[in-house]
Amino acid sequence: MKIVACIKQTFDTEAKIVVGGDGQISDEGVNMIVNPYDEYAVEEAIRTKEKDGGEVVVVTVGGDKAQEALRYCLAMGADRAFLINDPALVGADSRAVSVALAKLLSDKEAGFDVIFTGKEAVDDGAAQVPSQLAARLDLAQANVVTDCEISDGKATATREIDGGSETLELTLPALISAQKGLNEVRYPSLPGIMKAKRKPLEVLSLADLGLSADDVASKVELVVAELPPARKAGQRLTGEVDEVVAKLVQLLQEEAKVI
Amino acid sequence: MSIVVCVEQRDQNLRKITFEALSEGKRLAVASGKTLKALLIGSGVAHLADELKKYGVDEIAVVDNEALAVYTVESYAAVLAAYIVHETPALVLLGHSAIGKELAPRAAAKADCGLVSDCIEVSSADGDYLFKHPIYAGKAIGSFKVAGPTRMATLRPNVFPIEESEGAAGAVVDFAPEIPAAKVTVTGSEMSSGDRPELTEADIICSGGRGLGGSEGFKLIEDLADALGAAVGSSRAAVDAGWREHAAQVGQTGKVVSPNLYVAAGISGAIQHLAGMGSSKFIVGINKDEEANIFNVADYGIEGDLNKVIPALIEKLKEVQ
Amino acid sequence: MEFAYTDEERMMLQMARDFAEKEVKPLAKEVDKEHKYPAATVKKMGELGLMGVSVPVEYEGSGMSNICYAIAIEEISRHCAATGVIMSVNNSLACDPVKIFGTEEQKQKYLADMASGRKLGCLGLTESNAGSDAANLSTTAVLNGDEWIINGRKIFITNGNEADYSVVIAITDKAQGHRGLSAFIVDLDNPGFSVGTVEDKLGIRGSSTAELVFEDCRIPKENLLGEVGKGFKIALTTLDGGRIGIASQALGIARAAIEDAAAYAKERVQFGKPIAKLQAIQWMLADLSTHYEAARLLTHRAAYLKDQGQPFGKEAAMAKLMAAETAMKAATQGIQILGGYGYTTDYPMERYFRDAKITEIYEGTSEIMRLVIATNILK
Ligand SMILES: Cc1cc2nc3c(=O)[nH]c(=O)nc-3n(C[C@H](O)[C@H](O)[C@H](O)COP(=O)(O)OP(=O)(O)OC[C@H]3O[C@@H](n4cnc5c(N)ncnc54)[C@H](O)[C@@H]3O)c2cc1C
Ligand SMILES: Cc1cc2nc3c(=O)[nH]c(=O)nc-3n(C[C@H](O)[C@H](O)[C@H](O)COP(=O)(O)OP(=O)(O)OC[C@H]3O[C@@H](n4cnc5c(N)ncnc54)[C@H](O)[C@@H]3O)c2cc1C
Ligand SMILES: Cc1cc2nc3c(=O)[nH]c(=O)nc-3n(C[C@H](O)[C@H](O)[C@H](O)COP(=O)(O)OP(=O)(O)OC[C@H]3O[C@@H](n4cnc5c(N)ncnc54)[C@H](O)[C@@H]3O)c2cc1C
Numbered sequence: 001m002k003i004v005a006c007i008k009q010t011f012d013t014e015a016k017i018v019v020g021g022d023g024q025i026s027d028e029g030v031n032m033i034v035n036p037y038d039e040y041a042v043e044e045a046i047r048t049k050e051k052d053g054g055e056v057v058v059v060t061v062g063g064d065k066a067q068e069a070l071r072y073c074l075a076m077g078a079d080r081a082f083l084i085n086d087p088a089l090v091g092a093d094s095r096a097v098s099v100a101l102a103k104l105l106s107d108k109e110a111g112f113d114v115i116f117t118g119k120e121a122v123d124d125g126a127a128q129v130p131s132q133l134a135a136r137l138d139l140a141q142a143n144v145v146t147d148c149e150i151s152d153g154k155a156t157a158t159r160e161i162d163g164g165s166e167t168l169e170l171t172l173p174a175l176i177s178a179q180k181g182l183n184e185v186r187y188p189s190l191p192g193i194m195k196a197k198r199k200p201l202e203v204l205s206l207a208d209l210g211l212s213a214d215d216v217a218s219k220v221e222l223v224v225a226e227l228p229p230a231r232k233a234g235q236r237l238t239g240e241v242d243e244v245v246a247k248l249v250q251l252l253q254e255e256a257k258v259i
Numbered sequence: 260m261s262i263v264v265c266v267e268q269r270d271q272n273l274r275k276i277t278f279e280a281l282s283e284g285k286r287l288a289v290a291s292g293k294t295l296k297a298l299l300i301g302s303g304v305a306h307l308a309d310e311l312k313k314y315g316v317d318e319i320a321v322v323d324n325e326a327l328a329v330y331t332v333e334s335y336a337a338v339l340a341a342y343i344v345h346e347t348p349a350l351v352l353l354g355h356s357a358i359g360k361e362l363a364p365r366a367a368a369k370a371d372c373g374l375v376s377d378c379i380e381v382s383s384a385d386g387d388y389l390f391k392h393p394i395y396a397g398k399a400i401g402s403f404k405v406a407g408p409t410r411m412a413t414l415r416p417n418v419f420p421i422e423e424s425e426g427a428a429g430a431v432v433d434f435a436p437e438i439p440a441a442k443v444t445v446t447g448s449e450m451s452s453g454d455r456p457e458l459t460e461a462d463i464i465c466s467g468g469r470g471l472g473g474s475e476g477f478k479l480i481e482d483l484a485d486a487l488g489a490a491v492g493s494s495r496a497a498v499d500a501g502w503r504e505h506a507a508q509v510g511q512t513g514k515v516v517s518p519n520l521y522v523a524a525g526i527s528g529a530i531q532h533l534a535g536m537g538s539s540k541f542i543v544g545i546n547k548d549e550e551a552n553i554f555n556v557a558d559y560g561i562e563g564d565l566n567k568v569i570p571a572l573i574e575k576l577k578e579v580q
Numbered sequence: 581m582e583f584a585y586t587d588e589e590r591m592m593l594q595m596a597r598d599f600a601e602k603e604v605k606p607l608a609k610e611v612d613k614e615h616k617y618p619a620a621t622v623k624k625m626g627e628l629g630l631m632g633v634s635v636p637v638e639y640e641g642s643g644m645s646n647i648c649y650a651i652a653i654e655e656i657s658r659h660c661a662a663t664g665v666i667m668s669v670n671n672s673l674a675c676d677p678v679k680i681f682g683t684e685e686q687k688q689k690y691l692a693d694m695a696s697g698r699k700l701g702c703l704g705l706t707e708s709n710a711g712s713d714a715a716n717l718s719t720t721a722v723l724n725g726d727e728w729i730i731n732g733r734k735i736f737i738t739n740g741n742e743a744d745y746s747v748v749i750a751i752t753d754k755a756q757g758h759r760g761l762s763a764f765i766v767d768l769d770n771p772g773f774s775v776g777t778v779e780d781k782l783g784i785r786g787s788s789t790a791e792l793v794f795e796d797c798r799i800p801k802e803n804l805l806g807e808v809g810k811g812f813k814i815a816l817t818t819l820d821g822g823r824i825g826i827a828s829q830a831l832g833i834a835r836a837a838i839e840d841a842a843a844y845a846k847e848r849v850q851f852g853k854p855i856a857k858l859q860a861i862q863w864m865l866a867d868l869s870t871h872y873e874a875a876r877l878l879t880h881r882a883a884y885l886k887d888q889g890q891p892f893g894k895e896a897a898m899a900k901l902m903a904a905e906t907a908m909k910a911a912t913q914g915i916q917i918l919g920g921y922g923y924t925t926d927y928p929m930e931r932y933f934r935d936a937k938i939t940e941i942y943e944g945t946s947e948i949m950r951l952v953i954a955t956n957i958l959k
Binding site for chain 2: 011013014015016017019025036037093094095098122123124125126127128129130131132133134135136139140141142143144146156160161162163164165166167168169170171174179180181218219220221222223224225226227228231233234235236237238241242244245246248249251252253256258259
């Protein structure tokens with residue numbers, strides 16, 4: 001089996017967000033991590049390999065620093081990695097990212113059986129790349145998957161839908177986007193970290209992929225980012241429980257008008 | 260040119276988010292001088308068109324085909340993309356629901372449009388549109404522009420007010436694109452039991468955290484939710500402890516919700532939790548720690564033992580109802 | 581001079597921090613309160629390669645640098661100093677002497693077990709009359725045919741209650757003084773061995789501190805570690821390396837105290853503003869952070885020298901002295917910054933305070949560190 005995991009390097013979820021003078025978000029001094037959902041994707045990819053054999057290829061579109069994220073996945077147990085890095089991809093939107101990924105996976109690295117992604121990136125929260133990539137590769141897909149079983153050229157996936165869950169059967173090759181709960185992510189072991197240093201990590205430019213800057217032109221532009229207005233603390237209700245509760249119900253009825 | 264709302268129905272029931280999207284679509288259509296169209300996809304769904312008319316829709320395109328009886332993202336996205344190519348609307352709106360989240364980007368790729376997900380505000384000016392979308396789990400708000408001719412957006416549920424409007428034609432037309440052979444079959448589905456509303460659609464949510472002390476503690480939250488007609492949510496600590504399933508988790512790595520009322524009991528108010536509920540209209544915090552962070556965002560904060568406060572609150576609610 | 585992490589150091593940091601936050605932190609309070617040896621955590625640490633960080637891969641270690649080792653101990657100790665010392669003792673005091681002085685057979689047989697975490701190791705040096713004066717031992721080892729027969733009592737031995745193997749220092753020739761000491765590897769399954777008193781103590785309560793009792797404990801002749809008469813040298817070399825581990829443990833405690841105190845100070849409002857706005861509080865935090873950074877540089881430099889195969893005894897002593905005193909100061913002032921809350925068990929600060937103290941005592945007291953440093957610079 002050839003198993004692909006698409007990952008994105010994102011801000012640590014604890015990171016404080018600072019908007020620079022240019023109205024864009026500053027990444028200065030921010031600790032970068034592998035998008036948490038992508039860890040589930042990589043874990044599932046490695047487990048699939050451990051069960052059925054084959055290799056795990058991790059791929060990201062990003063800057064130089066994204067190599068760290070790839071090395072981390074190699075330390076977890078992935079076999080090879082690709083970084084697609086090109087000046088024309090700075091500020092790339094989901095379209096551009098998925099075009100670049102699709103080109104790599106339909107050309108140089110064609111022949112995969114399954115692609116795992118995260119269900120969304122915690123920075124942009126767009127949840128677009130998996131579906132765009134599946135569309136471009138004309139793949140069956142299952143999103144927000146919490147349980148997945150691969151055998152006999154098929155994937156059986158249970159996924160969250162509004163108000164419940166549903167089980168899908170997909171013909172491989174297919175794309176699965178991971179939700180928390182899919183598995184428990186391993187820590188890279190120390191020997192794994194040592195081995196990761198020697199595993200192949202290839203950096204590709206658009207030209208290496210046979211793409212032009214026009215091919216990956218973004219359609220979506222972030223005009224400006226702002227910090228949301230801070231939510232202010234409201235009132236503290238104090239006193240005996242009965243009084244407090246009566247006051248709350250009154251406020252909910254009369255001031256908030258929500259009940 | 261038109262603004263198109265892609266209707267969401269499940270088992271021939273229209274979802275609330277569709278009315279929100281139609282209402283917002285109508286406001287934008289009026290503001291930017293466009294017509295409002297709805298795209299209704301499914302099998303045996305034509306009769307739902309009547310209800311859509313209430314929102315001032317000029318035209319309803321119905322794609323009614325047995326092959327579409329069961330929703331799959333592949334087939335629905337193929338239909339939506341074909342319609343976009345056929346219609347070249349200025350703007351396409353969907354809900355940022357489980358379906359909209361995947362349907363929109365798959366169609367966007369097929370029709371080669373730019374898409375902004377999870378919008379909390381859309382405005383029009385000078386023939387263009389500006390989309391506001393929270394990024395970094397709500398720690399910042401991005402304003403995005405999309406290159407035309409067709410822009411797509413998914414709208415966060417419970418944010419856009421529902422408004423009916425009259426005077427539009429509401430003509431029903433058929434649309435019959437080619438539907439690709441499915442590579443996916445839906446072999447089963449399971450809806451969570453209970454009559455409580457779905458978390459992302461609920462007007463009121465009662466959530467519990469580690470302070471409940473155990474899965475039995477959630478009984479209190481459920482009772483409160485029932486008294487309020489609310490959905491039940493949870494912090495991650497309570498999910499990790501196995502007291503609640505992950506589908507109930509609110510926060511950065513759970514669901515993002517914006518109900519009218521969010522009651523957080525025994526939840527400290529960690530930044531990752533706030534990321535999921537910070538845009539609620541009103542927040543009530545119940546916590547025994549006077550310095551709990553939840554009080555920094557709560558409109559109404561009650562410092563006390565939830566085991567005393569919640570039963571009393573349920574009593575009081577029963578009294579006034 | 582390079583002050584940047586290598587790829588492997590960065591990954592180590594990230595992994596150890598993650599592991600400590602998710603697996604070590606949630607148990608720390610219970611481990612302390614109930615004197616509970618964190619067996620499950622230690623097992624996981626073994627599987628991840630944390631119990632033999634700088635042991636070569638051929639002996640089932642991780643083959644990493646001592647800087648990586650220092651980073652890992654600090655991260656674990658940031659949340660639980662008891663778990664930190666369990667790890668430090670296995671790595672530095674048990675694996676290291678076998679790695680440095682052991683025969684190939686000993687490495688295959690004992691080092692691989694300990695480095696992989698399948699077995700736990702300890703070092704039996706201290707006795708009731710031999711603390712700082714570590715050569716003043718009474719435990720004896722007598723060669724009898726193919727066996728050494730060990731008799732005596734070791735006290736205050738970390739991991740003593742759980743360990744499978746111990747490196748033991750004993751007298752083989754009383755007349756030779758410290759040149760009459762030798763080192764042995766003892767399998768603690770031995771019928772001549774028993775655990776005596778297990779201490780009840782102020783801090784690091786999840787780590788056992790036990791008495792090792794040897795009564796006609798017979799071990800194979802080939803379990804002599806290094807040469808006869810080299811026991812004291814082996815002990816001192818081992819402790820030099822161990823001090824990098826304890827310095828790192830102290831750094832973890834210091835950082836915990838500083839981070840928690842800073843977070844608290846930003847939130848605690850008195851006189852209408854957060855106490856972090858008060859210069860009195862700011863200066864405490866500024867000084868502590870400076871001491872912490874200085875101690876960390878000393879520690880990583882000692883680890884670097886060890887990695888390079890250069891002498892590092894003086895540097896390790898400086899690192900341990902500075903880090904231990906910083907940990908103690910940070911925890912003392914940490915409680916001060918938290919005020920009355922810091923004195924209660926609602927916050928872990930009082931635990932940091934209790935845990936910090938031991939770093940000034942074991943593997944050489946701060947006085948002995950000064951003695952080592954002075955001897956080195958005055959020679
Ligand atoms: C501060 C900021 C500024 C931005 N500015 C712009 C802008 O100006 N214009 C614009 O159009 N967009 C912009 N974006 C959006 C962003 O750059 C792209 O949308 C992004 O690369 C696509 O990822 P996503 O967040 O949509 O991922 P999602 O679609 O939410 O991610 C889902 C999954 O897709 C995979 N995936 C996502 N990204 C990658 C990747 N790079 N490589 C490999 N796999 C991936 C991962 O498996 C991930 O879990 C901005 C985002 C941020 C946070
Ligand atoms: C990458 C990442 C993602 C995360 N994503 C999420 C997420 O999506 N959602 C989420 O919720 N968290 C998330 N977290 C976890 C988050 O940081 C917190 O750990 C979590 O929200 C804490 O849950 P809690 O408030 O229930 O528990 P605690 O923080 O332990 O709070 C329990 C509260 O209950 C109060 N209490 C106790 N007993 C009583 C009583 N009898 N009466 C009244 N009050 C009482 C206490 O005073 C305390 O404030 C994430 C963390 C990380 C690192
Ligand atoms: C929790 C714990 C775990 C331990 N783990 C181990 C272990 O795993 N293996 C092991 O072998 N030992 C272990 N020890 C023993 C530890 O290393 C000794 O306690 C330490 O070396 C000090 O010896 P002592 O307690 O006998 O104090 P003493 O040597 O009696 O010292 C008493 C005081 O006199 C001072 N002093 C002594 N000599 C001098 C001097 N020459 N100049 C100036 N001041 C001096 C000391 O600094 C100290 O202040 C542990 C001890 C504890 C408490």
